Amino acid sequence: MLAFQLYQLQQVDSERDALEKRVAELEALLADRRALLSAEEGAQKAKAAYRAAQRALQEAEAKAQGLRDKLSRTENTLYGGSVTNPRELQALQAEVEMLKRHLEAAEDAQLEAMLALEEAEKALNAAEEHLKAVKTERNTQEARWRGEIASLQEKIERLGKRRQAIVGAIPAEALSLYEKLRSKRGGQAVALVSDGACDACGAPLPPPVLQAARSSESIAFCPTCGRILCIL
Ligand SMILES: [Zn+2]
Structure with a gap:
């Protein structure tokens, strides 16, 4: 399922961002x-x-x-x-x-x-x-x-x-969409759906969007923040 693959990618990228931020902090300490x-x-x-x-x-x-x-x-x-x-x-x-x-x-x-x-x-x-x-x-x-x-x-x-x-394992088109969203949305392109709402921005999701997010055929987006939705 594409949304889940993108979610996995998001997890790896977020983790890497955090580690790189810490490396930059330590390098600043060394330089000071x-x-x-x-x-x-x-x-x-x-x-x-x-x-x-x-x-x-x-x-x-x-x-x-x-x-x-x-x-x-x-x-x-x-x-x-x-x-x-x-x-x-x-x-x-x-x-x-x-x-x-x-x-x-x-x-x-x-x-x-x-x-x-x-x-x-x-x-x-x-x-x-x-x-x-x-x-x-x-x-x-x-x-x-x-x-x-x-x-x-x-x-x-x-x-x-x-x-x-x-x-x-991710199609090039989806990947480029993911990268664009990531750079526009503070590093987070994929949001989890929790209790019928977008976990990233907190907005409740209308039933058709939830329906689309459940389907493994396509990608669904949060109508409020535009992130890719993933249901675990
Ligand atoms: Zn959202």
Whole structure:
């Protein structure tokens, strides 16, 4: 019976459509690497910030050391006995006081830079841990997705063979009608009749249509949605 053959074909096609939709979803997931890229970017930024904090600390250390050296030289001159002029001694004393204030400020800045470096190191460790976790999760997911795609493709291939066998027994004219209806009706060309109504659109079917649908000679169509009717 032709309607039933078309119904079988419809079942195979619907199943294949669903599997292909799932394959497309999985391929989109595989192609979407945003979470990974964002974690990589986060780790790179944290590393750059850590290096900048290292440089800032080195600079602060160098500055404090420079002031310490200059202070020690100035104090040596002040207390060394080579300078005896009271006005020069007063100037040296003033310079020592100034250098001590600058050194204190520079040592405060050095401490700040050390604390900032510690924070940057913590942030770097956190960003690298996060990246590692994202990569591990991604690898697990990718393996699962690829596995699922492979098994879906196997099923699709089996359905393709079944489809060929079904199609081989359907006249070309009916097949082309089926394909046209399928593309116009959201992938569903054949509707089952249940309780005297079209299962696809829900419209009740007039008795002559039901009569025609029961006959194995011809194909009957739902007067409302135009689909091929099949009574199981
Ligand atoms: Zn209908």
